[in-house]
Amino acid sequence: MEKIITVKQEPIDDAYPTPPSTTTTATSATSTTTTAQNVTAKTSTVATLPSGTTTTVTATAVTRAPETQIFFIQPKPEVQKTQCSVVSGAQGSSASTSTARTIITTSSQSKPPLVVISGSPIKLTPLSRAGAALAGGQTNSGTGNITCTLVHVQPFNAAAKQHIAPKAGGSPNKQSLPLQLQKLVPISVVTTSLAKIQSGTAPQFTIAGPLSNVRHIAPKVNIVSALPSGQAVQLTTPSLQVRNIVSAEKTAQGPQQLAPKPIQTQASSGAQQPRLIVPALPSSIPQITGTGATANLQFPHGVISGGVVYLPQQALASGGFPIAVPIQANALNAGAQGGMTVNGSSPESSPPNRPRKPCNCTKSQCLKLYCDCFANGEFCSNCNCVNCSNNMEHEKERSKAIKACLERNPQAFHPKIGKGRGDADRRHNKGCHCKRSGCLKNYCECYEAKILCTNLCKCTGCKNFEESPERKTLMHLADAAEVRVNQQNAARTKLESQIEDLPSRPTFLTNSGERLPFSFVTDEVVQATCQCLLAQASDAENEGKSQAMTEKMILEEFGRCLLQIIHTANGTKE
């Protein structure tokens, strides 16, 4: 029997923009992997449930190593913080509207929960067994019981960031590493049974936990379900694109199983084996990094060890995650990339706000931080690089390279420029080391980022400070140039729009040798036009207009002249 479950989800963190509405529907005996555009949901929950039980699981953190935090799911009822309503219906019934950005993870009792983050699977350390997790002392035996896992990521506070700020002349202190990592904050999920769902009682999914300061990894994490007894879940949302189909078993074998698969828009209804449902990832996805030697998972940009996810500051500090974005909104249309974040992607897949420059790497295979694409956690695409391995096809090498970078420098993928509201907060986290450029050329990372050098910098002959006359001169010139460019662009745009409105006349002469309007730009006409422009300039000058305004007036006059010429020519022709 088909079961359709709609999960309604509500945002809980204002730090993320309110996501557009999506609806997630789960049905049995289908299997698809979906990805969504611009998913920035705050919570996730579990939608497909066996009969008859209510399960509550929560998690506690255990510090294992300075740079790691392990979370174990334990039964623990929690105060309700966020509710995710679940609505059931028969096959074909329309799912109720919702605001869900649903990432779902479930597993049967016989299988560990499977989670996919950033397109790669994580085999979590065994979470609570369903039986142990049951609320109210219910047993959770049989095929119908599911353990649900929900993971949130909590950013460290500003004080912590300060604490880990790079020290001048020193490498990052490993003792402070935990502060540089994002803390996983698993939260409990109360699930209700399918029976209740199917009865139309619209049971509530209760998500409890320290949500007030929690940012979610959940919507940025692909959590997959391995449903018991051949059940599978299909997730579809209006704004989601159905992508890969990956079985739970396959995915559990390793990240390579997540290589791009042909997009399937509709799952086969006859699928009987458990399937993985991989909802979409947003464009702002957490950077997943890791150094664990026992890592059993490799993310596009990191390694996951035993269900422990390493998240660098950059991910949350920036509010977006330029690193390790395997399935991103802008890549949804880039099937060849398997939904990975790509640099210089095709026009239809490129977000309008991030047209990165293509790299030109020749020797690094784009697997070292020399490569801007790699350093920014992006795949190369439409670049000019040679022997590029920064792509899905070389995911293994890429993961190794990521790991190597992180071993050299755990903050390797952190943003170099601190992000803050004020200019004071925007500073190079390591400082530059320029010697010859005076920190007034783009060689200098500070100057390139349009920020002043700070005491973190070890540059010599620095001229990139507030009172520097050289810098002021440069800034003044740059401002003037920018104004001019803007004016020129505006004038050009206007002129182009006017020209576009004109009838196309490709040739000057007809077959009979008749003169066409475009040939009416004679010397006399040019002279008259110039006189008009000069007159306009003179007027502007007499009126005391600024240079910018004068230029604008002249350009407008030129436009009028052109229109008149064309109009006259057309009239003559006609």
Place this chain on the structure above:
DNA sequence: GAGTTTGAAACT
């Protein structure tokens, strides 16, 4: 477009 300069990253 080729060659040079530059400084970060990588290496020793």
Place this chain on the structure above:
DNA sequence: CAGTTTCAAACTC
């Protein structure tokens, strides 16, 4: 940690 090499981008011609 300092010095050196490698690398790719910025820059110059």
